[in-house]
Amino acid sequence: MPQPSFRVVRSARALAAVALLGLGLAASARADFDEHPHLAAADRAAYQAMMQLRTANNGPAAFGGHRDQALRLLNMARRQIRASVWYADHHHP
Numbered sequence: 001m002p003q004p005s006f007r008v009v010r011s012a013r014a015l016a017a018v019a020l021l022g023l024g025l026a027a028s029a030r031a032d033f034d035e036h037p038h039l040a041a042a043d044r045a046a047y048q049a050m051m052q053l054r055t056a057n058n059g060p061a062a063f064g065g066h067r068d069q070a071l072r073l074l075n076m077a078r079r080q081i082r083a084s085v086w087y088a089d090h091h092h093p
Helices: 006-035 037-055 066-090
Strands: none
Touching: 006 037, 006 066, 037 066
């Protein structure tokens, strides 16, 4: 049986590392949402919108770059939502 190329092995390792990092971030972020149900709902809505946009993939030029920009903005919105939760949890009046 032929050995996988270095490139394939490296890509698989990078993918596994990203998946583990994502799971860790998701777990830590979810714990913070316990006291912020409206922010949790907003995060879920943004995530669901991202999944719909990713499904609507008719090629890189099909939407004139607007779909990709919407994905970037939704990702930014999710980061800001998480920053809001962190701020609320760490800055008590």
